[in-house]
Amino acid sequence: EVEDPVPFNDAKPIAKFLTDQFLSGEYDKITVAFNNFVSTLTQTPHVSQLLPIQADSLAEKQDYEGVGKGQIGETNVEAAINTPYEFEPSAEGVLDKLLPLYINxxxxxxxxxxxxxxxxxxxxxxxxxxxxxxxxxxxxxxxxNKARQAAITAELLEITTAMKAME
Structure with a gap:
């Protein structure tokens, strides 16, 4: 059971478990299915590959979440992936910190x-x-109301009939 509103800390043990299972080799691919909220009247089932992270899944995220659609213009995931960047302390060090957050x-x-x-x-x-x-x-x-009206009409009819009989 997930609390309401959903606390971010509820995602951490799930993400850790899935990541640990993936890294240990227990699973070679982690795919998650969930209901995607589109609007009040529309919720669609959505299946997303969580691990391993692939460029096409990031492109799917861009389309799905509207990422990169700001005022300046749209970003191109492929161009961003192929652009050389310098990371400090190292690309691996940055990824080691960012990937768990991304999964969370x-x-x-x-x-x-x-x-x-x-x-x-x-x-x-x-x-x-x-x-x-x-x-x-x-x-x-x-x-x-129909039954009540019928009962009142029947009672009035009885009274009228009784009065006619007394005359």
């Missing part, structure tokens, strides 16, 4: 998307249930 954030995003989809589905279901209940109340009120 990906897991966190999946948890948040799944939670948002769940809330949205519940909200839509509750709205439908409320609408159905209101419709049922109207129908039952109409039925009750």
């Amino acid at each position: 954030f990906q897991i966190y995003q999946m948890l948040v998307e799944a939670r948002a989809s769940e809330h949205s589905s519940r909200m839509v279901a509750m709205k439908a249930a409320t609408d159905n209940a209101n419709k049922m109340v109207k129908e039952l009120t109409l039925e009750y």
Whole structure:
């Protein structure tokens, strides 16, 4: 069970477990399926490869999350990958720090998307249930009023018949 709102710390043990399993060789590929929140009425199933990280999965992230679509212009993932950069202390040192954070954030995003989809589905279901209940109340009120009117009419008919009989 995930708390609401989803704490970032909930993603850390999941990310650590998946990363450890991948690095130990237990699994050669980690793929995650989750509900993607698109809008209140639309949630789509989404499958994403988490590990190993590949250039095409980063391009998919760019399209999926709208990354790189700022005011200046769009970024090109392929160009960014092929551009030589200098890292300090080293590229490996930077990756050792960034990759666990990247995996944590990906897991966190999946948890948040799944939670948002769940809330949205519940909200839509509750709205439908409320609408159905209101419709049922109207129908039952109409039925009750018809029965009440029929009972009053029958009582008036009995009184009128009794008065005619007494004359």
